[in-house]
Amino acid sequence: MRVRHKFLIGILGVILLLAIGGLWTIHRINHQALPPLEGEIVLEGLENPVTVYRDTYGIPSFFADSEKDLYLAVGYVMASDRLWQMDLLRRVTQGRLAEIFGEDFVESDLLMRSLNMSQKSQQLLATLEDPQILSVLEDFCKGVNLYIESHREKLPPEFVLLGYTPDLWEPIHSANLIGYMAWDLTMPYLTEIILHKISKKLGNDYYQALLPDIGSQHAVVHEDLSNLGELFKKTSDQLESLGAVIFHGSNNWAVGPEKSVTGAPLFANDMHLGLSSPGIWYPMHHYVSGKLHVTGAALPGQPFIVAGHNEQIAWGMTNVMVDDMDFYLEKVSPENLEYYEYNGALEPFRVQKEKIFIKDSEPIEKTILFTRHGPVISHFKKTGDEVISMKWIGFEISHELEAVYALNRAENWQDFREAVKGFVAVSQNIAYADVDGNIGLQTCAGIPIRKKGDGAAVVPGWTSDYEWTGIVPFEELPYSYNPSHSMISSANNKTTYDDYPYHISYWYALHYRIDRIRELLNSKDKLSVQDFMAIQTDYKSLMVSDYLPMILQTIHHHKDKLTPLEESVFTLLNTWTGEMVHDEGAPAVFDHFYTRLVRNIFLDEMGDSLFTEYLQSTYLPRHAMEKIWKNGGGIWVDIITTEQTQETLSDIIWMTYQEVVTDLSSKLGKNVDKWEWGKIHTVTFSHPMGAVSILDNFFHLNRGPYPAPGSFHTVCPYGYSLTNPYSVNHSASQRHIYNLSDWDESFVVLPTGTSGIPASPFYLNQSEMYLRGEYRQDYFSPIKVKESARYIVTFTAK
Numbered sequence: 001m002r003v004r005h006k007f008l009i010g011i012l013g014v015i016l017l018l019a020i021g022g023l024w025t026i027h028r029i030n031h032q033a034l035p036p037l038e039g040e041i042v043l044e045g046l047e048n049p050v051t052v053y054r055d056t057y058g059i060p061s062f063f064a065d066s067e068k069d070l071y072l073a074v075g076y077v078m079a080s081d082r083l084w085q086m087d088l089l090r091r092v093t094q095g096r097l098a099e100i101f102g103e104d105f106v107e108s109d110l111l112m113r114s115l116n117m118s119q120k121s122q123q124l125l126a127t128l129e130d131p132q133i134l135s136v137l138e139d140f141c142k143g144v145n146l147y148i149e150s151h152r153e154k155l156p157p158e159f160v161l162l163g164y165t166p167d168l169w170e171p172i173h174s175a176n177l178i179g180y181m182a183w184d185l186t187m188p189y190l191t192e193i194i195l196h197k198i199s200k201k202l203g204n205d206y207y208q209a210l211l212p213d214i215g216s217q218h219a220v221v222h223e224d225l226s227n228l229g230e231l232f233k234k235t236s237d238q239l240e241s242l243g244a245v246i247f248h249g250s251n252n253w254a255v256g257p258e259k260s261v262t263g264a265p266l267f268a269n270d271m272h273l274g275l276s277s278p279g280i281w282y283p284m285h286h287y288v289s290g291k292l293h294v295t296g297a298a299l300p301g302q303p304f305i306v307a308g309h310n311e312q313i314a315w316g317m318t319n320v321m322v323d324d325m326d327f328y329l330e331k332v333s334p335e336n337l338e339y340y341e342y343n344g345a346l347e348p349f350r351v352q353k354e355k356i357f358i359k360d361s362e363p364i365e366k367t368i369l370f371t372r373h374g375p376v377i378s379h380f381k382k383t384g385d386e387v388i389s390m391k392w393i394g395f396e397i398s399h400e401l402e403a404v405y406a407l408n409r410a411e412n413w414q415d416f417r418e419a420v421k422g423f424v425a426v427s428q429n430i431a432y433a434d435v436d437g438n439i440g441l442q443t444c445a446g447i448p449i450r451k452k453g454d455g456a457a458v459v460p461g462w463t464s465d466y467e468w469t470g471i472v473p474f475e476e477l478p479y480s481y482n483p484s485h486s487m488i489s490s491a492n493n494k495t496t497y498d499d500y501p502y503h504i505s506y507w508y509a510l511h512y513r514i515d516r517i518r519e520l521l522n523s524k525d526k527l528s529v530q531d532f533m534a535i536q537t538d539y540k541s542l543m544v545s546d547y548l549p550m551i552l553q554t555i556h557h558h559k560d561k562l563t564p565l566e567e568s569v570f571t572l573l574n575t576w577t578g579e580m581v582h583d584e585g586a587p588a589v590f591d592h593f594y595t596r597l598v599r600n601i602f603l604d605e606m607g608d609s610l611f612t613e614y615l616q617s618t619y620l621p622r623h624a625m626e627k628i629w630k631n632g633g634g635i636w637v638d639i640i641t642t643e644q645t646q647e648t649l650s651d652i653i654w655m656t657y658q659e660v661v662t663d664l665s666s667k668l669g670k671n672v673d674k675w676e677w678g679k680i681h682t683v684t685f686s687h688p689m690g691a692v693s694i695l696d697n698f699f700h701l702n703r704g705p706y707p708a709p710g711s712f713h714t715v716c717p718y719g720y721s722l723t724n725p726y727s728v729n730h731s732a733s734q735r736h737i738y739n740l741s742d743w744d745e746s747f748v749v750l751p752t753g754t755s756g757i758p759a760s761p762f763y764l765n766q767s768e769m770y771l772r773g774e775y776r777q778d779y780f781s782p783i784k785v786k787e788s789a790r791y792i793v794t795f796t797a798k
Contacts, residue, residue, distance in 0.1 A: 046072060059285065102359045181426050186392065194610075195207060214494065249492045255439070264740040265438070295778070306404055327377075329458050431488060442479040493511055539709045541590075615722040639652075683704055685704055685764050
């Protein structure tokens with residue numbers, strides 16, 4: 001017994017030592033890449049010292065004597081906070097995810113390689129008009145690489161867990177981020193092919209009923225016609241899981257001195273993107289005395305402020321939602337499959353061979369075919385025997401890199417407009433305000449001019465009838481400057497009125513957010529910073545105002561049939577104000593009704609596969625539902641499986657209501673008074689590797705779930721995919737409120753924090769304050785930045 005006892009003690013001792021060793025290893029991996037927050041660091045290549053002040057939230061402010069030194073330090077510090085994210089985005093643009101994640105990402109890699117982002121970036125860098133930009137990028141890259149070279153043995157945990165080390169950073173990798181954002185912001189890729197499939201299966205009437213009714217959309221970005229212009233799913237799911245498919249919408253607005261309690265403009269911007277961690281924005285503040293002073297949000301992997309302010313102007317962005325992509329049905333020669341027909345002649349497909357390296361497997365070779373229109377995407381979209389190619393504005397030369405560089409240095413409206421001419425592939429409504437009291441909004445977009453058609457349908461590729469003849473000149477793009485009502489605003493809504501001579505898009509956001517924003521902007525004669533905070537965190541839904549009366553009327557019509565539970569829910573809806581707050585039950589009923597109604601209207605005609613693909617498009621179901629609701633029905637409403645009955649919209653509403661009450665009672669219980677929206681509508685800030693539970697447990701990669709207010713139809717959106725309700729997949733990726741009477745009285749919040757290293761105190765450290773609708777003060781003046789600094793690091797020359 002004694003021997004056995006000693007043996008067991010020995011085994012337990014070994015297990016304990018292994019456990020301690022394992023915990024120590026995990027701790028080391030988790031913490032080894034944390035950058036020093038104080039002290040002095042020698043940085044080779046500096047001409048003069050650079051001081052980096054970090055506040056309580058870890059936001060870095062760079063103070064340098066020259067731009068060369070500034071950007072060198074920016075590269076080093078950004079890499080110390082976000083290196084793995086930078087490498088991940090680089091791999092997305094290069095189509096190199098399978099190298100680290102395995103064969104499941106081969107198709108994603110092939111899709112991204114078909115976009116040839118690096119090829120375009122090489123052209124962009126070779127044609128930069130200002131050589132200083134390339135010099136700046138090289139300084140930035142040098143800083144990134146100094147960090148990589150000095151931390152080969154102390155890399156962030158993702159590199160260790162995946163078993164690889166990063167390549168050195170090059171200017172082309174920064175330039176590729178233009179292509180990344182352009183691809184992420186494009187609308188037609190997830191809409192137009194599914195419409196084509198629906199048309200093929202069900203016919204043109206069903207197809208037409210799904211197209212948005214653009215003419216009926218009353219709210220436009222540019223309300224003042226005097227300033228119309230100077231002359232007038234698998235691959236997507238994989239990228240989304242990595243935080244690499246991020247776009248959903250945005251808000252921006254500004255008021256002039258007449259509408260501000262400060263007597264100077266107030267400015268707001270919140271860009272609605274994915275809430276994965278690390279977040280897509282990296283906050284920074286740059287100061288070079290007498291030369292550069294700018295703050296705001298940058299993309300990890302490039303050194304310029306994308307949205308923010310300098311000493312003179314503020315700017316922020318929303319997506320134009322332009323239809324910048326067309327799809328062509330190609331006619332392949334039956335005699336020779338290597339050729340396709342165009343205007344009566346045969347042309348050869350251009351063949352691009354790709355070798356894809358795969359983690360823990362042998363590399364494979366794939367082929368991408370191109371026509372004169374662009375890559376053949378039939379394989380990715382699973383269109384059967386049809387050969388469909390894609391033409392995209394992102395293939396055109398554009399100058400966003402130079403535009404953002406110039407925006408950082410712009411001093412007035414003229415400088416601003418000259419800078420934003422470079423936005424072509426990345427289409428944005430860019431809001432503006434300056435310290436002289438001016439406000440404005442400029443549409444910057446690569447809008448195709450088509451010989452024929454509006455771009456919504458798949459068109460014949462064997463004729464030149466549907467080619468693009470150019471893009472709309474910048475001088476003819478809509479803009480607003482100091483409008484008479486002293487307000488500008490946009491929320492991905494319709495750009496301008498129907499008499500604008502060019503077709504911009506079908507794929508605008510519905511009017512609910514912009515109408516509510518303007519309602520609140522008009523609610524007072526003069527607005528304050530606190531009013532702007534209230535608008536950015538507003539949860540009242542105007543979509544409820546559109547839908548609820550007919551829902552209540554229909555339920556009331558069946559009042560004699562209501563069960564006690566259905567009657568309780570009816571009372572709940574009848575007394576509801578339309579606020580989508582997390583601790584009330586009515587929002588849960590409303591959104592579950594909406595998602596169930598979409599299913600009940602479209603699933604029977606489409607079938608499971610087509611319906612699932614249809615739901616992957618964010619905007620198609622929303623526009624179709626609006627059209628059906630306004631028209632009181634339509635071709636989609638009848639349930640085709642009930643051949644003897646012609647259902648009306650009221651019938652579907654009543655059926656849906658009964659299902660919703662049953663569903664929610666199973667999820668939330670029989671006591672309606674205890675139902676809460678936030679019990680089913682939650683947000684989790686997820687790391688790309690956080691789906692592996694053991695990694696999440698050891699490295700604390702994810703945060704949440706937290707109960708979430710709002711919805712996709714509120715100004716403060718906590719939206720979700722209809723394929724996975726009600727798990728929040730997007731919201732405001734940042735909130736900026738700038739006070740142009742005193743920059744130091746500006747307020748911001750970044751939900752995902754500064755650092756991408758899970759063990760950092762700055763990793764997801766603003767998430768809970770963000771969910772509470774709180775902000776941090778965003779100091780700008782050098783004296784305030786230095787006074788508020790919690791940590792100080794000085795970089796010195798070698």
